[in-house]
Amino acid sequence: MAFINTKTKEVQVKLVFVGPGRGGKTTNLEYIFSRIRHRIESDMVSIKTQGDRTLFFDFLPFELGAIKGYNVKTQLYTVPGQVKYNATRKLVLKGVDGIVFVADSMVDRRENNITALNNLSENLHFYDIDIAELPLVFQYNKRDLATEGIPILDVETMEKDLNATLKAPSFTASALKGDNVIPTVKKAISTTMVAIREKLL
Amino acid sequence: MDKKANDTFAFDLENRLDDFFSDALPSQDEPPADAPPAPKTDLPLKELKSTILAIDWEITDDILDTFIGQLDGLMEQFEDDKVIHTLLKLLKSLGKYVRTHKSKAHPDTIKRIMAVYSVLEESVTNDDMSRNEKEKLMLEEVRQFQRLKALIFASSPPHVSSGSQKPIKPEEMPGIDAVVSAIDELKSMMASELSAIREELGQLLKK
Numbered sequence: 389m390a391f392i393n394t395k396t397k398e399v400q401v402k403l404v405f406v407g408p409g410r411g412g413k414t415t416n417l418e419y420i421f422s423r424i425r426h427r428i429e430s431d432m433v434s435i436k437t438q439g440d441r442t443l444f445f446d447f448l449p450f451e452l453g454a455i456k457g458y459n460v461k462t463q464l465y466t467v468p469g470q471v472k473y474n475a476t477r478k479l480v481l482k483g484v485d486g487i488v489f490v491a492d493s494m495v496d497r498r499e500n501n502i503t504a505l506n507n508l509s510e511n512l513h514f515y516d517i518d519i520a521e522l523p524l525v526f527q528y529n530k531r532d533l534a535t536e537g538i539p540i541l542d543v544e545t546m547e548k549d550l551n552a553t554l555k556a557p558s559f560t561a562s563a564l565k566g567d568n569v570i571p572t573v574k575k576a577i578s579t580t581m582v583a584i585r586e587k588l589l
Numbered sequence: 590m591d592k593k594a595n596d597t598f599a600f601d602l603e604n605r606l607d608d609f610f611s612d613a614l615p616s617q618d619e620p621p622a623d624a625p626p627a628p629k630t631d632l633p634l635k636e637l638k639s640t641i642l643a644i645d646w647e648i649t650d651d652i653l654d655t656f657i658g659q660l661d662g663l664m665e666q667f668e669d670d671k672v673i674h675t676l677l678k679l680l681k682s683l684g685k686y687v688r689t690h691k692s693k694a695h696p697d698t699i700k701r702i703m704a705v706y707s708v709l710e711e712s713v714t715n716d717d718m719s720r721n722e723k724e725k726l727m728l729e730e731v732r733q734f735q736r737l738k739a740l741i742f743a744s745s746p747p748h749v750s751s752g753s754q755k756p757i758k759p760e761e762m763p764g765i766d767a768v769v770s771a772i773d774e775l776k777s778m779m780a781s782e783l784s785a786i787r788e789e790l791g792q793l794l795k796k
Binding site: 410414423424452453454455456460570573577578581582585 | 601643
């Protein structure tokens, strides 16, 4: 749930990039950071502690500026995609306001995408959040691999696999090249902000 | 909420997002004016540290290629420092092993990479540390490396183990020679395992 301080006129929005391991979540954040680093005061942070209580994720906070008199602070997170890090994924999803699901377009990652989406749904359920009710944007990443002769899934298949019931906005992208990374995050922020607008107006 | 308020909100939001993300990119070649210059030895290690953290999180070919590339650069830089050079060699061997086996690599490998890095960082940045202290730390890392290698051998399936090779106890070998030997053995082990995997793949494809 977005943190809104009506006294200081400040809104804090938390967006989390999720998806299968090696799907390009961190690459997305790195690209976004490279595009905005000259105008934000904060740095992209990776947090890690060793031992049983492992907490490890990328974190990119920035101030978007004033919208309707509120200073909007956005926090982008990525979570590790590997199956064994589910505890971390669950923890980072706490208080999430919007999701970018970064799906891997490679043919052999089809099952991984579906598993990761189901895992997201289960983890959100843990916080009593229905995935269908949460602002969500799909990104079908690694489209550039087609030019290298690597077989990729067609968009219709990915939509059918992942977005048939959710009907969320979706983008094809190449996070490595930066294609459609910014439109994806812009859509995720705007969808999330629209979802909380009642509290601002 | 009335429609006008909604429209104004959406309009403001879109404008704000366009403004925020559409600024011209600064030149990639020029560092920010207020950024302090990084020390010569600190920066490459910082990059190496980030790469190691990334490996601990997700093992990808790109990250491991970057890791090995960074190590090659550092090995050239520290060519005349045997302690640093040996530690870098250890990291490279471990990196190559992880690149071959990926998530099936022995679970202690990443811990070992972090431990070796920790000694490397200490050796490079701590000017108060004596040569003798650095060598002791390095030799301990060599011993741990040998121990991990023995564990890997022990957990390897029988059909991929070399069989004819008699394990050499770390204490039987001198420091640097032991490292070179360990690296060679590790390479040989990886080559035989790769060969076995190729054979299995070939058989599967035939089926």
